[in-house]
Amino acid sequence: xxxxxxxxxxxHAKLEENLNYIKLAHKYGxxxxxxxxxxxxxxxxxxxxxxxxxxDFANSLDMYVIADVSPRVFKTLNIxxxxxxxxxxxxAYGLRLDMGFSGxxxxxxxFNPYDLKIEVNMSSGTKYIDNIISYNPNRENLMACHxxxxxxxxxLSYNHFIKTSKQFKDLSLRTAAFVSSKDxxxxxxxxxxxxxxxxxxxxxxxxxxxxxxxxxxVIDDVIIANAFASEEELKKLSExxxxxxxxxxELVDNIPSIExxxxxxxxxxxxxxxxxxxxxxxxSRVKYKGHKFEIFNVKDIxxxxxxxxxxxxxxxAGELQVALKDMKNSGRTNIVGKISREEIxxxxxxxxxxxxxxxEK
Numbered sequence: 593x594x595x596x597x598x599x600x601x602x603x604h605a606k607l608e609e610n611l612n613y614i615k616l617a618h619k620y621g622x623x624x625x626x627x628x629x630x631x632x633x634x635x636x637x638x639x640x641x642x643x644x645x646x647x648d649f650a651n652s653l654d655m656y657v658i659a660d661v662s663p664r665v666f667k668t669l670n671i672x673x674x675x676x677x678x679x680x681x682x683x684a685y686g687l688r689l690d691m692g693f694s695g696x697x698x699x700x701x702x703f704n705p706y707d708l709k710i711e712v713n714m715s716s717g718t719k720y721i722d723n724i725i726s727y728n729p730n731r732e733n734l735m736a737c738h739x740x741x742x743x744x745x746x747x748l749s750y751n752h753f754i755k756t757s758k759q760f761k762d763l764s765l766r767t768a769a770f771v772s773s774k775d776x777x778x779x780x781x782x783x784x785x786x787x788x789x790x791x792x793x794x795x796x797x798x799x800x801x802x803x804x805x806x807x808x809x810v811i812d813d814v815i816i817a818n819a820f821a822s823e824e825e826l827k828k829l830s831e832x833x834x835x836x837x838x839x840x841x842e843l844v845d846n847i848p849s850i851e852x853x854x855x856x857x858x859x860x861x862x863x864x865x866x867x868x869x870x871x872x873x874x875x876s877r878v879k880y881k882g883h884k885f886e887i888f889n890v891k892d893i894x895x896x897x898x899x900x901x902x903x904x905x906x907x908x909a910g911e912l913q914v915a916l917k918d919m920k921n922s923g924r925t926n927i928v929g930k931i932s933r934e935e936i937x938x939x940x941x942x943x944x945x946x947x948x949x950x951x952e953k
């Protein structure tokens with residue numbers, strides 16, 4: 593099951609603020625919490641005190657916390673990869689290795705007696721994960737998560753993101769990536785130009801970022817990297833269908849009731865014999881065979897338009913299509929709406945037989 597997550601930074605906010613944020617995220621069905629030990633520079637006992645209350649509260653709500661660490665943090669806190677008791681003591685579900693070891697250590701860590709999950713960094717593009725696998729780890733305790741990037745223009749390129757993510761998905765490992773809130777004020781570091789994994793996400797609405805990550809089918813969990821996201825943003829993310837791409841649409845004012853029903857209520861999937869010009873959803877032409885589809889809006893077609901053929905198109909009458917390219921209108925096809933501008937790029941993820949839905953914006 594795909595999950596949503598938030599990030600909590602105990603050393604950058606008061607305990608009460610963090611607990612209220614966790615409670616709010618829980619209200620909207622969020623399950624994961626990311627927290628960071630990389631910037632912590634205090635005594636071990638003090639860290640345990642600061643993090644344990646937050647993590648215990650999250651655990652009481654059936655949420656789970658993964659703490660970001662590195663070999664330097666292990667050294668600073670006098671923790672051995674052979675003994676992960678510290679993470680058990682603070683109540684963590686697991687630990688994320690921002691920078692890893694040699695591969696052997698990670699493999700050994702997956703067999704820890706506390707059943708802690710070991711989450712490794714997905715973003716480097718090396719054969720790191722192959723090396724870990726070569727040491728025969730306990731894959732049940734092995735997960736993976738991308739970085740986030742506070743500095744504008746330093747986020748991952750899309751091609752690199754897909755390439756590295758597939759390395760982990762091909763091994764059937766659980767994967768995660770970060771999105772950025774526009775309302776949040778801070779992350780773990782002083783610089784914060786937004787905290788997305790993908791650079792192309794930096795200025796997109798948070799729900800569009802998440803829809804895109806799920807649509808790639810290489811990411812299982814989506815985590816908000818900065819804090820505190822607004823309740824409106826949490827609500828929008830909670831309403832996303834994580835399993836079926838659901839696109840926001842704007843319908844024309846004069847759309848008839850049957851055409852509106854076809855767009856918003858009928859199930860859609862793309863035919864397997866794909867066209868480079870349009871996505872064809874053909875079941876509506878079968879269900880509404882015999883209905884008179886009148887002409888009412890036959891302007892030229894633009895990429896992202898939602899169109900339904902009129903009865904002048906014979907056996908195609910009632911077929912719904914999504915335009916992938918600009919096209920001349922034959923005069924027999926109605927434009928009934930259009931995909932929301934920010935989401936038009938997502939139509940490229942609707943492959944043959946892929947299911948999809950529309951939601952009126």
